[in-house]
Amino acid sequence: MRAAPPPLAADTTALSRLLGTALDALRGGAQARGGPLPAGGPEAVARRVREALGEPLPETGRGPQEALRTLVRVLAEGAADPAHPLCAAHLHTPPLALAAAADLAASALNPSMDSWDQAPAASALEAEVTAALAAEVFPDAPHPDALVTTGGTESNQLALLLARERHGTVRTVVGANAHHSFRRAVWLLGLPEPVVVPTPSGTMDPEALHEALDRTGEGPVLVVATAGTTDEGLIDPLPALADVCAAHGARVELHVDAAYGGPVLFSRAHRRLLDGLDRARTVTVDLHKLGWQPAAAGLLAVRDAADLAVLGHTADYLNADDDTEAGLPDLLGRSLRTTRRPDVLKTAVTLRALGRTGLGALVDRCMDLAQDLADRVEKAPGLDLRERPTLTTVLFRPAGATDEAVAAIRRTLLAGGRAVLGRAGADGRLWLKATLLNPHTTPGDLDRILTLVEGSTHR
DSSP, X not given: XXXXXXXXXXXXXXXXXXXXXXXXXXXXXXXXXXXXXOTTHHHHHHHHHHHHHOSSSOSSOOOHHHHHHHHHHHHHHTOOOTTSTTEESSSOOOOOHHHHHHHHHHHHHOOOTTXXXXXXXXXXXXXXXXXXXXXHHSTTOSSOEEEEESSHHHHHHHHHHHHHHHHSSOEEEEETTSOTHHHHHHHHHTXXXXXXXXXXXXXXXXXXXXXXHHHXXXXXXXXXXXXXOTTTOOBOOHHHHHHHHHHTXXXXXXXXXXXXXXXXXXXXXXXXXXXXXXXXXXXXXXXXXXXXXOSOOEEEEESOGGGGGGGOOOOHHHHOHHHHHTTOOOOGGGOSOSSOOOTHHHHHHHHHHHHHHHHHHHHHHHHHHXXXXXXXXXXXXXXXXXXXXXXXXXXXXXXXXXXXXXXHHHHHHHHTTSOEEEEEEETTEEEEEEEOOOTTOOHHHHHHHHHHHHHHHTO
């Protein structure tokens, strides 16, 4: 007699039992790790994973409880935990509990966002939420819209694709501070290499942009500005750059990569930093950065929904013409992907739970933490601060240290599992980078970061 198949996620009783096992394993793994990162470096982590995993595809399975307990625990023990206050290297946010719970519900229901009959409610929810977020970016536009993406890389690629389809071809002008995804995007789309505007101050200079546009000739151009650079969290002077684009006529359009800085729109205290954002044609925003969502939660907002028409695509088994004419929503033009998750659910839950005020308070909290850390660095005689932070990124280094010493300090902290700091080049030197995205970080945690760096400096 054949054994019964394993329960499905729709069996909420079975799911509840397994969820309890997974949560216990998460707790146990975090306790075993004991810090922001597993100690011992790559080989030690890989060895523990191999030992726990054993044979990846065994002839006979160990059962759901053992498999879940063992592998979730080893993953948690070997994680770089973004919820730990000393894990502050990257734009990798600790997700909110409510967003993670919503993501579990999305996984259990498993709608596929490529046809209405696979995702009736999810497709309606996505339409409402993306329209509202697009209006937040473009408050005065009559018909804004937004697509859900996997993050900034996909959003930036889509922005270039839309520009190419509007004009047949397009040149791109980017700052030297632009995200690396633009070079990959022009390669994938068969576009010319970007014209790169030097950014010695860290942001794009309007006069330098004007000169670069004069050199591009008469064809269409997409200018890429950045609101939240990866290395320093800087924001290009958006109003002045928009003025330069406008002065060069309709052939020049503006895209703003606000993957990092875009959610600052939720903050009443700081949203002025994004003045001029609404003058772009397209804008990238990531809510898995300053939005505290589990990855992925990217958006591409467009000023005019008509620009998205070029993404239209027909597959008779998903969006046959007669079904569309009969009123079934056509979802294939909402992404270059076919199968995709209902990532909008976690965002919708977060927006409903916290509102603009609640999200803005989280943004403000993390930006205050960055200012606090900068204050502490300035007061520490053995440390140098690069600049006062714009967003939540702080660059600092031991005074008088060589670049090799700075790199070694970071790796020493990583190998010991004591702190996760990033690295960034600026002003011809290498800096340690603290990216503060955890609103639960305390002043004591900031002191601990600096103490660990100073302690490693004197070894």
